[in-house]
Amino acid sequence: MKARWHWLLVPPVVLSVGLLAASQFVFLRGSFFRDLRLGRFGTEPTLYNYLLVFTDSFYLDSLWLTIRLSAIVVVLTLLCGYPAAYVIARLRSRWAMLLLAMIVVTSFVTIVIKVLGLVILFSSGGMLNRFFLGLGLLDRPFTILGNLTGVTIGLMHFTLGFAVLLLYGVIQTIPRSLEEAAQIHGASRWRVFWRVIIPLSLPGVIVSALIIFNLSMGAFTSAALIGAGKIYTLPVLIQHTVILQTKYAMGATLSAVLLMTTLLINLLSLMIVARLPAARRLTA
């Protein structure tokens, strides 16, 4: 009976992993040959491109920046998104539906348009800056375009909606009666939150974290537009290398490094999570 579940995996594995393997094999193979520009490669296999990447601090800095950025986005998205998802999941009102719908809709406006809104919001003479400068909370205008804060915020505009929707789905499976029972037994709300809700929704938190991390590692459009030509995450560099420099072998090498690093971080973090006491209780 148990074996039957395996079969469900066959079509998605064939399609999804198959497409991944096939397309990436075609593209990443180029990383093992010399770059002759314009999509042309040398004939001798070589690790020269990898040597170039790993001995060039510019590429390594960019990789490190991308990892850091993605980690920050994960932490902030969960910190902001989890409580929100919890509140919505526990809201006994019709408003909850509208709130969920609104969060989705914020992701519907293309970043190409949204960036204009951000330019206005954070302009030096704009409302936000005038307000905070007036209160004396800032001593000079604050901008988010062309810095890491901005790219983080830009990514969060996409990840937050996804996280809230996902976590809402998980939290609403936790019966309210459980919380009520714990409270009747004298546990404070915070205690219930920490000891009951969080551990029970841990699978959702882990999945959200991984998905947000991975998509931030690969994000291009928002990073490119809000990075304002000053922030070069690895996907932006890869786009330059392939499209503007037509150095396919180099682009493939950077892409392989990005793919492998992210996979490695995924597996490592899952191994670490598996050792957490809360996760143990869950699987026990």
Add this chain to the structure above:
Amino acid sequence: MTKLVSRRDVLAGGAGLAALPLVAAPALAQSPRVDGVTLRIATFGGGWEKALHDFIGIELEKLGGKDEYLPSPPRESLAKLIAARGREAPVDVLEMADNTWVDTFDGGFLQKINLANIPNKKDLEPHQYDENKVASWNTQEGLLYNIDKFKENGIPVPERYSDLTHPKLAGKISMIDISQAGSTQFLVGASLDAGGSESNLEPGLKLLKQLNVHKFWKLGAEALTQMQAGDSWVAVMHAGFAVQTRRNGLNYGFVHPKVGAKRGMLKEGWLGIVKGSKNAAAAEFFLNAYVDAEAQEKLALRRGIVPVNPTARANLAKDPLLKDILLLSREDVNNMVRVDFTKLDLAAMNDKWTRAVAN
């Protein structure tokens, strides 16, 4: 190295060929029918392809043909050609900015144009066509600035790129991003003006690092919004944007930067026919119709480019606003800097720029 030489030969050859067509032209007074032919053109989207259809494709339809547009900017078109290498041509006509023309030619993706079928070349300068490419449009790159802000702060109107170093402009400059084709004109112009050249871009890169850039713009609308919000007072853009903003009642000025003894930076669009195209005759007809004076004038009015056809330019000069902002006379245009892409290593330029500005 051999590649560079061949490309230079090609450019030189173009001038020599200029005399030839005079003989062939009369035979072409009547255009051949192109019944049943669907011509595929890779070009920009966002309304540009509609303009091409309205002013040029429509002529093809009159002869029984059809025009279809593949919406992709030049660099993406190049990526498509690279993927399709050695196979059937995915499109017939390719629209390219100057920085993409070089790579497309080097990649061997273009086929020879029969210049006898481009009678309208009689209007063009010899350097505007050869058997590999025909000029399509120009933009004039320079500095768009907020006149009021400059006055208020007592900043003199800039004359050359190096004037952007004025201390009061620190943090108020919207610089073109390297992903935009016009970034080459800025970097080459700044380099030439400071003693460099297409093969020595160090002076331009030095200026770039020296400037306190507020933001590198990737979308025209974004740069304009930023100027409107007062975050930047000057933007490195092309004159078409100045025409637009002035028509919209904004008090913006435009500077064609001095570069040595020359004035202004020309960015050139090119048309090419893709190697293996089976519709060469229709493609050549399209190229010819593209450079026609009337089509050029209409394109310029709708989409803000500068015509490559001098008759069209002369007509535009009747508009006082256009005359004020654009360089339209033949002498003025010929005194602008045309970047010599045969001496430029684009990939290295891109790499150096990125490293210079990355935070």
Add this chain to the structure above:
Amino acid sequence: MIGPLARLMRPVPGVAWLAALYVFLLAPLIVVVGASFNGGDRGALNFPPTDLSLRWYGAVPMGLYRALGISLGLALVTALVGCLLGVPAALGLIRATFRGKQVVGALFRAPLQVPAVVIGVSFLQFYYLVGDRTGFYAVDNVAGLMVAHIFMATPYVIGPVGAVLQRFNPRLEEAALILGATRWSTFRRVTLPLIMPGIYAGAVYAFMISFADLPVSLLLAGTNIKTFPVEIFQAMDYDFNPALLAVSTMIIIFSLVAMVLLQRAIGLNALLRTGGAS
């Protein structure tokens, strides 16, 4: 014991948090919506609007509506196929026990970290190779773009459905089976409603991935297939047209209505009222 004041104040921190989050998410949209009602000339975005008008709503180019239609269709198919692939994948991934499960899970997420331009270029190359063998070239047609979008979107379904499934007690299904229900009706009556919030989250974001994609569309969209982000991007490259803000505002309003209707249709509101599984 909770005093009346404390009881009144109880939801305040949560609601304040929620309000802050919505301000953060909605602020740029409010600027876009507000500026779309500014009737003044083009030039640049004006906010707050100085002369209120619906002028730009009438000035949306037809091409933009066509592009919107293409993008909507593409996104719907992507979401649908994404679910058809993602739901079984999540079921299999959570329910089956086998070695290397984590690796398969990580591979399912891998499309997320492949930069879009690499997806575009590698799928182009891949399609040409397939075409050389089979004679069918998936370049320059909508099928190729669709497959790439489905590839990018499926991880967004697998994640949430898997997360909800992990919380869900398989004994409910066993009980239904013991009571004589068929496998299919057990799935439809028991499992599906319970994982619906996960499917909803996944489908909506699968839709979004396709609807918002720019770099892949630039490389894979065929002749005359202009997707909405491509049109917007290329239009904004040339100038600023307030009609783009108007059309974005329409999208905001229509998608809000659509989302509320969808939530009703899939019974998310019923879940909310009962407080979910109990």
